[in-house]
Amino acid sequence: MTYAESGVDIFKAEKAIEGLLSSIKYKRKGIGKPLGGHYAGMIEFGEYALVLCTDGVGTKVMIASELKKWDTVGIDCIAMNVNDAICVGAEPLAFVDYLAIEEPKPEITKEIGKGLEKGAELSNISIISGETASLPDLIKGFDLAGTCLAYVKKDKIVIGNKIKPKDIIIGLSSSGIHSNGYSLVRKIIKRSGFCYNDKFPDGLYPGKTIGEIILTPTTIYVKEIVELLKKVDVHGIAHITGAGLWNLPRLNEKVKYVINNPLEPQSIFRFLQKYGNIDDREMYQTFNMGMGLAIVLSEKDVEKSMKILKKYSKSDVKIVGKIEKGAGVEFKKLGLKYSD
Numbered sequence: 001m002t003y004a005e006s007g008v009d010i011f012k013a014e015k016a017i018e019g020l021l022s023s024i025k026y027k028r029k030g031i032g033k034p035l036g037g038h039y040a041g042m043i044e045f046g047e048y049a050l051v052l053c054t055d056g057v058g059t060k061v062m063i064a065s066e067l068k069k070w071d072t073v074g075i076d077c078i079a080m081n082v083n084d085a086i087c088v089g090a091e092p093l094a095f096v097d098y099l100a101i102e103e104p105k106p107e108i109t110k111e112i113g114k115g116l117e118k119g120a121e122l123s124n125i126s127i128i129s130g131e132t133a134s135l136p137d138l139i140k141g142f143d144l145a146g147t148c149l150a151y152v153k154k155d156k157i158v159i160g161n162k163i164k165p166k167d168i169i170i171g172l173s174s175s176g177i178h179s180n181g182y183s184l185v186r187k188i189i190k191r192s193g194f195c196y197n198d199k200f201p202d203g204l205y206p207g208k209t210i211g212e213i214i215l216t217p218t219t220i221y222v223k224e225i226v227e228l229l230k231k232v233d234v235h236g237i238a239h240i241t242g243a244g245l246w247n248l249p250r251l252n253e254k255v256k257y258v259i260n261n262p263l264e265p266q267s268i269f270r271f272l273q274k275y276g277n278i279d280d281r282e283m284y285q286t287f288n289m290g291m292g293l294a295i296v297l298s299e300k301d302v303e304k305s306m307k308i309l310k311k312y313s314k315s316d317v318k319i320v321g322k323i324e325k326g327a328g329v330e331f332k333k334l335g336l337k338y339s340d
Contacts, residue, residue, distance in 0.1 A: 001191075001276040003286045006184040010243045010285070038159065038250045039087035039239055040150070050150050051090040052160040055080040056145030059182040063214055065141045067196055070108055072217040073144055074115025075122070076179045079218035080241070081148035082123045083293065086225045087237040089158030090150035092123050097130040101142040104134050108280035112144065115217070122220040160251030160296075162235040163323055168302050171263045171320035172313060174292030178218040180242035181286045185214060202274075204267040213268055221293045224313035228295070232305050240288040245329045245338055248294060256326035262333060263318055265290035280334045296323065 003010065027034055035042040040053035040156075057076045064073050074097075082092040096115060099109070109132070122128050125148070152158075177185060189196065191212065196211030205213050228234060234253040248257040269290065273283055283289060292315070297305055302319065309317045328339030 001188060001278055001284050003181065003184045005250070006187040008183045008242075010246070017074055019340075024172040025264045035154075035157075035319060036159065037088050039084040040148075041088065042088060042090075042152075042157065045151075047153060049088075049090070049154050049157055051085050051088055051150040052147060053081055053084040053150075054145065055084065057179050059146055059186060060179050060215070061142060062186065063182070063196060063211060067209070067211045067215065069215060070111035071114045072215055074112050074117070075119040075217035075220070076115070077144050077146050078116060078119030078123055078125070078148075079220045080179050081146055082119075082125065082150075082220060082222050083218070083239045085148050085150035086222055087158070087239050088152060089156050089229055089234065089237070090152035091226050091229075092148050092222055094126050094128045094149045095120065095123075095146055096128060097144065097146040099130070099132045099142060099144055100139050101132065102134075102136050102139045104132060108142070111178065112142075117210070119220065123222045125206070127281040129185040155178060156229065158229075158234050158237055160189065160236040163252040163296050164235075165255060165323050165325050166299060167235055167296050167323040168299050168315075168319055169257065169259070169323065170295045170302070170305060171291040171318050172221060172224070172293040172309065173219075173263050173316035174240070174266070174288045174290055174294070175219045176216040176266050176268050178241065178288055178292060180288070184276065184286060185272060188272055189214075192275040192318065194275075199257050200271070202271065204271060219292050219315060221313070221315070223295045224309050224315075225293075225295075227312045228305060228308050231308060232297060232301050234295060234297050234305075238294040238296075240285070240291050240294060244283075244285045244287055244289060245331065245336075246285055248329050251296065253327060256320060256324045257329045258324050258332065259321040259330065261318065261320050262331070263290040263316060263320060281336055284331060284334075285334060285338065291320065
């Protein structure tokens with residue numbers, strides 16, 4: 001199986017986005033003028049850049065509804081946003097959520113709120129507003145998205161322009177699938193004849209159900225990255241989301257990202273690969289495969305950075321690769337190369 005066969009073609013999506021952007025050309029001047037960005041957009045605000053990004057949970061919410069377990073998708077919603085904001089060197093400040101729902105039910109919205117509250121606490125942000133829309137003709141179940149506001153001093157912006165050959169790539173482990181690739185995940189479960197309430201097969205997660213593992217919330221990396229940015233000149237930060245290793249060239253397309261010592265993918269990925277009959281190339285361009293965040297920095301800053309990250313992060317921290325001359329991404333262990 002492939003992600004495209006499940007209904008999500010990342011390359012078609014890129015073309016569609018190009019079409020959308022080609023129609024949006026107006027730009028404000030003066031205070032508030034755009035300053036660019038990659039994972040998040042930035043605008044001029046005196047000595048600071050204000051940072052905005054928006055994202056949702058995707059079809060993971062369908063699994064939450066099937067299991068009637070809604071208390072973690074709020075964490076996912078905030079995580080997908082704040083993890084993008086930190087990629088430009090910004091500290092998240094505030095969040096607004098958007099809940100589109102077929103029929104507003106307090107027993108559902110209260111549980112969603114619990115996750116949003118936990119995500120806010122883990123990110124050290126305030127949820128300052130939101131919108132709930134009842135859309136029975138449009139929505140079946142619900143959809144959850146949000147927008148994050150962050151800030152960074154303009155001389156501290158991280159956009160990847162400093163990345164150069166011999167830089168080192170440090171990886172932070174994910175908690176599992178996070179919130180990407182769920183159209184493919186759901187197809188694999190369905191075609192394989194499993195149910196989300198089934199005990200996890202092959203002895204991979206003793207005592208756990210498939211649904212419990214699949215709903216594991218997205219890791220939030222704010223605390224460790226904010227601390228790192230205070231003390232180290234970070235050259236690039238990549239949130240590894242949908243499209244997997246393809247996220248790395250978003251930082252700087254003029255260098256090659258060589259992964260030669262990868263983090264070990266969690267067992268959930270072995271399960272998906274086996275029962276979906278998916279090849280390695282497709283897995284690494286669809287899922288995070290165990291690495292939720294990648295940090296690029298100078299070799300001289302590696303030891304200091306590792307100490308900071310290990311002190312403040314609950315994730316596994318590991319040197320996973322380096323920057324070389326060239327372009328694209330090379331995953332040496334499996335002989336995979338990704339390039340335009």
